[in-house]
Amino acid sequence: xxxxxxxxxxxxxxxxLRQLRQLGEKLSGTRVVHVNSTREGGGVAExxxxxTPIMRELGLDASWEVIDGNHRFFETTKSMHNSLQxxxxxxxVKGWKTYEDVNARNFKRLRPILxxxxxxxxxxxxxxxxxxxxxxxxxxxxxxxxxxxxxxxRPVWKSLRPTMEGYDASIFSMAEFAQPLPHPQFLVPPSxxxxxxxxxxxxxxxxxxxxxxxxxxxxxxxxxxxxRFDRFKDPVGVIDAYxxxxxxSPVQLVLAGGGATDDPEGKAVLDDVLEAAGNDPxxxxxxxxxxxxxxxxxxxxxxxxxxxxxxKEGFGLTVTEGxxxxxxIIGGDVGGIRLQVLNHQTGFLxxxxxxxxxxxxxxxxxxxxxxxxxxxGREFVREHFLLTRHIREYLTLMLVTLRDTKANxxxx
Numbered sequence: 001x002x003x004x005x006x007x008x009x010x011x012x013x014x015x016x017l018r019q020l021r022q023l024g025e026k027l028s029g030t031r032v033v034h035v036n037s038t039r040e041g042g043g044v045a046e047x048x049x050x051x052t053p054i055m056r057e058l059g060l061d062a063s064w065e066v067i068d069g070n071h072r073f074f075e076t077t078k079s080m081h082n083s084l085q086x087x088x089x090x091x092x093v094k095g096w097k098t099y100e101d102v103n104a105r106n107f108k109r110l111r112p113i114l115x116x117x118x119x120x121x122x123x124x125x126x127x128x129x130x131x132x133x134x135x136x137x138x139x140x141x142x143x144x145x146x147x148x149x150x151x152x153x154r155p156v157w158k159s160l161r162p163t164m165e166g167y168d169a170s171i172f173s174m175a176e177f178a179q180p181l182p183h184p185q186f187l188v189p190p191s192x193x194x195x196x197x198x199x200x201x202x203x204x205x206x207x208x209x210x211x212x213x214x215x216x217x218x219x220x221x222x223x224x225x226x227x228r229f230d231r232f233k234d235p236v237g238v239i240d241a242y243x244x245x246x247x248x249s250p251v252q253l254v255l256a257g258g259g260a261t262d263d264p265e266g267k268a269v270l271d272d273v274l275e276a277a278g279n280d281p282x283x284x285x286x287x288x289x290x291x292x293x294x295x296x297x298x299x300x301x302x303x304x305x306x307x308x309x310x311x312k313e314g315f316g317l318t319v320t321e322g323x324x325x326x327x328x329i330i331g332g333d334v335g336g337i338r339l340q341v342l343n344h345q346t347g348f349l350x351x352x353x354x355x356x357x358x359x360x361x362x363x364x365x366x367x368x369x370x371x372x373x374x375x376x377g378r379e380f381v382r383e384h385f386l387l388t389r390h391i392r393e394y395l396t397l398m399l400v401t402l403r404d405t406k407a408n409x410x411x412x
Contacts, residue, residue, distance in 0.1 A: 003195040005057050012388045023395040024058030032062040033117040037126035039066045040290040043317040044123050044146055050193040067106040067127045072098045077126045083153035085312045103129040119398050128163050140168040140401045147314040148177045148335045169401050173315050173336050186397045190315045191390035197293035210298035224254045224303035226296055229269040232312040236276045237353045244357035249364055256286035300325050309356050313337050320385045323377030328370045330359050346377035
């Protein structure tokens, strides 16, 4: 449940909220539709869950729609996701047909909403063909890419690019992620809601209850990685790093996450993680339900060090969440993690399990640096990665797009 906008004043100050309301007045009554492929699981759904009601509170007529799909569709779009992030994964002809057919079926259901919208945000590739199907659209359509497509598998991008070229604008988290497209491109990093169940302050008793529930030892340092069970998150590499540290320091590891309805690979990755963990009682692999936000919150607050050792990452909201809780971060030196982890200031960037283990050992022996990084990281999130900044940039780019800007690349 998203908090009323006024509740954020104590975190970001009155001037920020005043600016948001002024932008909202300029867009009052604008019909805005967000479309993605899952209602729960993953950062996109979390962002849309809080963004949509705040847009409504600011006076926009905002809604969030989710396309339905069968198993073959999500297998295809997961392969598409992997290939756009650089994996050499070809899409078979039957997969492309399923992709088109499922979007056509969803368009029949969504047609009245999409045709009447002033602004449509299409999130990631799964619902992208809806644009071509909506021949009577009156509004502007924006493609929001949440992933790193800087070095896509060319055959797949070649097939998708004509669709993306038809949009009125596109949004990327970083300039490095963008591909040349014949329309304005905006740079908007994601953000977190500091008052959500996953990020709000918790009572010490609730945090202790989670520690007890999962059998975590309060006397030993705790390493935590929260993420979907996805190969790009490298959970097996995290276990390798933990084992290197364990040879010299008595530590525990939590790998916690869930699945998403649009990610059919999750079970196979989880099986690999369980096999790598073996019977080690100090490796806690937790498959959490979609609504376990307070549990995740507590685990992050229990952590001594938070990891996100991704090998590819669009942004990594769990990094932001950990920094907001005042924790030092050890993250993969990739994608949007580089926007957040300022090396030696808010944490460390690493490329290998060996590098992660080295940085973990360093932090465990330099507690003053851990505290300094945690404090710096929280303030860095307050300044750059909270929802108020995100909403401001979306409202600004809507105003620009509705005025038919001819800009090529805009950082809002």
